[in-house]
Amino acid sequence: MTQSAVSAGSGAAPEAPPLLEVRDLKTWFKTEDGLYRAVDGVSFAVRRGRTLAVVGESGCGKSVTSLSIMRLVPEPPGIRAGGQILLDGEDLLEKSQVEMQDIRGQRVSMIFQEPMTSLNPVYRVGEQIVEGLVKHRGMSAAEARAKAIEMLGLVRIPSPESRVDSFPHEMSGGMRQRVMIAMALACDPALLIADEPTTALDVTIQAQILGLMREIQARLGTAIILITHDLGVVAEMADDVVVMYAGKVVERAGVRALFDDPQHPYTLGLIDSIPRLEEKRDRLSTIEGSVPHPQRLPEGCRFSPRCPLATDRCRNEEPPLRQLRDGHEVACWYAPIDEAAA
Ligand SMILES: Nc1ncnc2c1ncn2[C@@H]1O[C@H](COP(=O)(O)OP(=O)(O)O)[C@@H](O)[C@H]1O
Numbered sequence: 121m122t123q124s125a126v127s128a129g130s131g132a133a134p135e136a137p138p139l140l141e142v143r144d145l146k147t148w149f150k151t152e153d154g155l156y157r158a159v160d161g162v163s164f165a166v167r168r169g170r171t172l173a174v175v176g177e178s179g180c181g182k183s184v185t186s187l188s189i190m191r192l193v194p195e196p197p198g199i200r201a202g203g204q205i206l207l208d209g210e211d212l213l214e215k216s217q218v219e220m221q222d223i224r225g226q227r228v229s230m231i232f233q234e235p236m237t238s239l240n241p242v243y244r245v246g247e248q249i250v251e252g253l254v255k256h257r258g259m260s261a262a263e264a265r266a267k268a269i270e271m272l273g274l275v276r277i278p279s280p281e282s283r284v285d286s287f288p289h290e291m292s293g294g295m296r297q298r299v300m301i302a303m304a305l306a307c308d309p310a311l312l313i314a315d316e317p318t319t320a321l322d323v324t325i326q327a328q329i330l331g332l333m334r335e336i337q338a339r340l341g342t343a344i345i346l347i348t349h350d351l352g353v354v355a356e357m358a359d360d361v362v363v364m365y366a367g368k369v370v371e372r373a374g375v376r377a378l379f380d381d382p383q384h385p386y387t388l389g390l391i392d393s394i395p396r397l398e399e400k401r402d403r404l405s406t407i408e409g410s411v412p413h414p415q416r417l418p419e420g421c422r423f424s425p426r427c428p429l430a431t432d433r434c435r436n437e438e439p440p441l442r443q444l445r446d447g448h449e450v451a452c453w454y455a456p457i458d459e460a461a462a
């Protein structure tokens with residue numbers, strides 16, 4: 121995967137350089153049972169003010185990818201085995217943890233599936249928002265409290281002037297997720313990483329939170345990496361999509377191209393398993409089998425044991441990510457590659 125393939129524009133209007141460029145990222149784990157290649161050569165770019173969705177089943181390496189960007193992978197057992205994570209051209213993999221403390225919250229923020237893992241139960245929600253504002257923005261306590269109330273209003277918490285003094289356990293799951301978003305965006309980061317932000321919520325609340333994220337993005341111009349296993353969420357939210365399988369990118373495209381002209385058999389399987397409205401959500405039932413454990417990766421294409429189209433070549437040779445056409449790449453031996461562009 122080359123840089124030009126990640127960032128190349130259409131040739132006509134030159135595009136602004138991406139806010140974040142992940143190049144050939146490898147995050148492995150050295151465990152007692154051996155080496156886990158959990159993220160194994162992942163590349164993508166995030167454009168300013170846009171949403172990139174990273175989609176794949178559980179265990180594909182989505183969270184390890186986002187934790188790598190935040191530099192929150194525990195080392196050990198984690199190993200930075202290679203690659204670059206360029207934020208405005210600066211490689212986050214080269215930063216010290218002290219430097220990362222300034223970057224986290226201020227330039228890149230993250231929200232998690234379960235807000236209680238990031239909210240401290242013993243502090244009032246306002247105090248938790250204030251803390252970042254005082255630390256990163258040098259605000260006075262009074263200024264920071266006013267900003268915290270403003271942020272709670274922005275995420276549509278009713279009566280923010282009194283809710284600012286609530287404890288997390290006094291709020292519903294949906295409200296806590298709103299507080300998380302308020303906290304993550306308080307210092308106006310250029311990039312928000314949202315790792316399955318609505319998976320734990322019921323469908324109605326999920327739709328509200330996603331709508332809220334879109335609205336805030338339009339207002340603040342925040343770029344979003346949205347991690348999800350749900351292609352329904354991708355269709356609603358994403359501009360660009362990366363499909364991950366077993367630590368690799370198998371397909372990368374604009375959202376329209378991904379749904380109108382999906383190429384990788386894994387992507388096709390995911391799309392086929394989008395639940396219809398009347399069915400239960402979040403079941404990926406039509407792809408037989410499961411994601412391989414990162415210590416027992418198959419030879420050749422990692423999807424080949426589950427792929428209905430796999431041949432001997434797929435079982436022996438790993439397909440590289442190749443350009444199908446501008447902005448659409450796929451790692452499958454049987455996709456119709458544009459040889460002129462490749
Ligand atoms: N701290 C860790 N030590 C060892 N293996 C890990 C660790 N964290 C994650 N992994 C492994 O990395 C793989 C990818 O995990 P993850 O990124 O959480 O998947 P996803 O978010 O796509 O569901 C999994 O097989 C998981 O077991």
Ligand SMILES: [Mg+2]
Pocket residue numbers: 182183184315316
């Ligand atoms: Mg995850």
